[in-house]
Amino acid sequence: MEIITSHNALDFDGLAAMVAAGKLYPGAVKVFSGTLSKNIRQFMALYKDLFSIKYPKEIDLKQVKRMIVVDTASANRLGHLKELASQEGIDFYVYDHHPPSLDDLPASIREVEQVGAVTTLLVEKIAERSIKLSAFDATILALGIYEDTGSLLFNSTTPRDISAAAYLLSRGANLSVVANFMDQPFSGEQRELLHVLLNSSQHHLIKNIDVVIALWDSNEFIPGLDTVTYRLLEIENCDVAFAVALMQGKVNVVGRSRSNNVKVNEVLRKLGGRGHDRAASAIVKGKSPDEVREIIMAELEKTVQPGLLARDIMSTPVKTIPQNISMEEAGRIMLRYGHTGMPVVEGEKMIGVISRRDVDKAKIHDLGHAPIKGFMSSGVLSVAPDTPVGEIQRMMVEYDVGRLPVTDNNRLMGIVSRTDILRTLHGDDYPEDHEVLYSFTGEENQNCLAIMQERMPSRLIATLRLAGEMAESIGSRVYCVGGFVRDFFLRVPNFDVDLVVEGDGEELARKMARHLGGKARIHERFRTAALILPDGTKIDIATARTEYYEFPAALPKVEKASIREDMYRR
Incomplete structure (x- = not known):
């Protein structure tokens, strides 16, 4: 027997993926692995007669030879089917969009890709095979994509998700039904939970990233913590939000991020959590909310990439x-x-x-x-x-x-x-106010040190390294420019070095001359200098500058500028 299943606390992406997998594997039996989210329970209360999905107790688990698992790759998330997944002799097909983990199932077919919704992967296969979908089928699959991509607004949304949604619309997906289940109002319990989280929320500035952590301590279980956390993120207008809620003896943690500098799945990994870079969760036993908060803070200090400053x-x-x-x-x-x-x-x-x-x-x-x-x-x-x-x-x-x-x-x-x-x-x-005539299609960033060591004399490399260190010591930055850079990438020997300094080029020339025993010829009017080393090597050093002319045929007036303005002038 083949079965199709998904994770415990099933959401619309998991349900839609099960329905889509049923189209690809029509002989397989769809089985709920455990509990259903509130939205799914409401949906099934209305539509359950149109589905053929069983519970584990309704099938003979001993007959199962293959499990087709969607929207998760972890046996720990399979609820009542976890024990079955641990038995030998079971073949696994896995379709998922979460980052891989060490405890993933050993699958003979594994398709895990970074898309906004796993339903997208299966819709692409349905389209490739020209499998017929009814308008109702298309609506269910659209629900999965719209839920896990925040109606195509989450940063995790990819062009593939949008293409899959467009395909389902062409097959009759009803967006009114999708909107009805996407815009579920908060229950009284959820409003109370949000109110408590807002009152307990604390802002922490970690490497220039605004992180909010809010606590809830209650014996009562309130569903929808993920939805409440997303609302917390919006109201607090922060970069990252964590809701840490003690419910029925277990600490439930949900993290949401809208910053590329914080991957909440990495932060919660220490707590056994899973999820995406921007949305992850964990359930922790044997710890208090305060202890969990301290662990989250420690992991944030380790994993957060510094945010940009002015x-x-x-x-x-x-x-x-x-x-x-x-x-x-x-x-x-x-x-x-x-x-x-x-x-x-x-x-x-x-x-x-x-x-x-x-x-x-x-x-x-x-x-x-x-x-x-x-x-x-x-x-x-x-x-x-x-x-x-x-x-x-x-x-x-x-x-x-x-x-x-x-x-x-x-x-x-x-x-x-x-x-x-x-x-x-x-x-x-971003659109510029000028036209780019030539574009670079190679690597955006490339470390050229190994190439420099291969093609340039070691003495010249040492001189350039010294120039960088000395420029930094006087609060400046120095760049190689001109024909030297051009010929370097063209593999043409050229050791006639031109340097441009954001800051004080004349001071750098004097400092290097004193250190290397050379001479510095300064042209103060044009903010340039010629550094002549003891072996006769000449290096031209200029302060990054702009030029303007007060009247025709006049000598240029020179002023300090940025490297960008200097390159534009050139």
């Missing part, structure tokens, strides 16, 4: 305007650099912001000669270098500002713009 994404150095210049001159400076607004400084201290709009108003009233101090906006919002990116995003939305200065004791360190925030959300796929 200093990680800010643009620096920042173009600024001194307070004593006129509005007309301020307008020319903004036009020169293509900025719509610039910080106003008094020495190194930021005292306000002036915008192109302010300049236009001054000109309308013939006040272009007036100092900008009378027109600038003071009391400008700013953030500290260690402000989390999530907080910066919240401030930009709340106050409708396009850029936030980064200050340390009123000293301007950098600036974060809307574009910087959007890049953290969308990566390099």
Whole structure:
């Protein structure tokens, strides 16, 4: 006998996957392994006459030779069928979408892929084999996909899930039925549970990630802790939420994450938990909620990847305007650099912001000669270098500002713009204000040290390493640029090195000359230097800069800039 089963506390993805597996293996008997979630119980109360699913006591387990297991690969989650799964001579087919674990079943057919819902894998097979689906079948399968992907809104949703959902819609899936069971209202017990969790929730800032842990201590079992935890995550507006609830002598733990920096399944692994990067759960015996919370905190410290801060994404150095210049001159400076607004400084201290709009108003009233101090906006919002990116995003939305200065004791360190925030959300796929003529299709990141050691003299490698160490010691960053980099990747010998320094290139040249016994020829006007080593090797060192011309045929005016601006200039 073949049976199809899924995990204990069955959800819609597990039920839908069982139905889909029944289409692929029509001779197999569908069997509930244990308890059903509240939503499934309500669903089955209405639709049970349309299903043929048995309970373990209704079949002869001794006749079972093969188990087709969906939405789990762990025998520990098979409820009343756990003992059967541990017997010898049972053949297993496994279809799952959870990360693999050491206690997974030994399957002769194993298909485990990172999709939002396991039902997606089986729908793809149904489509490939052109197996007929009724509108009712399509609706049940759609319920599984929509539940486990949060109606296709969870970050775990993949293009395959959406394609599978589209296929089911083409087969008559009824979204009204799907919506009816997706939007289940909270019961009175669940509202009380959420209220207690909100009152007990504590925010912890762990490596710049906002983590909320909330506790519940009761002898009463309340179903739907996963749904309540997701609502907790939304209300607290945090990156990660853990609900730790003592129910009937067992600590139930549910974790939800919307940050790529925290994988809740790894955090809960110490407690025997399983799940996805963004959604996981565990049941713990013999420990109190406080003990479980301490374990979660310890695992978070180990596994959390640091979140981005203002200093990680800010643009620096920042173009600024001194307070004593006129509005007309301020307008020319903004036009020169293509900025719509610039910080106003008094020495190194930021005292306000002036915008192109302010300049236009001054000109309308013939006040272009007036100092900008009378027109600038003071009391400008700013953030500290260690402000989390999530907080910066919240401030930009709340106050409708396009850029936030980064200050340390009123000293301007950098600036974060809307574009910087959007890049953290969308990566390099964010639309730029320029056209990319040539795109790189290889590895995004590649460690070239081994290639350098193979192709370059060891003395030159040592010099470059020294340049990096010395630049770091003076608060700068140094980059190889120009033909040297081009020929390196083209495998053409070229040891004529050009370095660009974000910071002070002249100081780096002097420091290296003193250390290596060479000479540094400084060209202060153009912020460049030539480092000549004792063996005659010459290395050109330049401060990252931008240039502009005050009038045709004039020599360029040079100012410090970022490596990005320097590359754009080149």
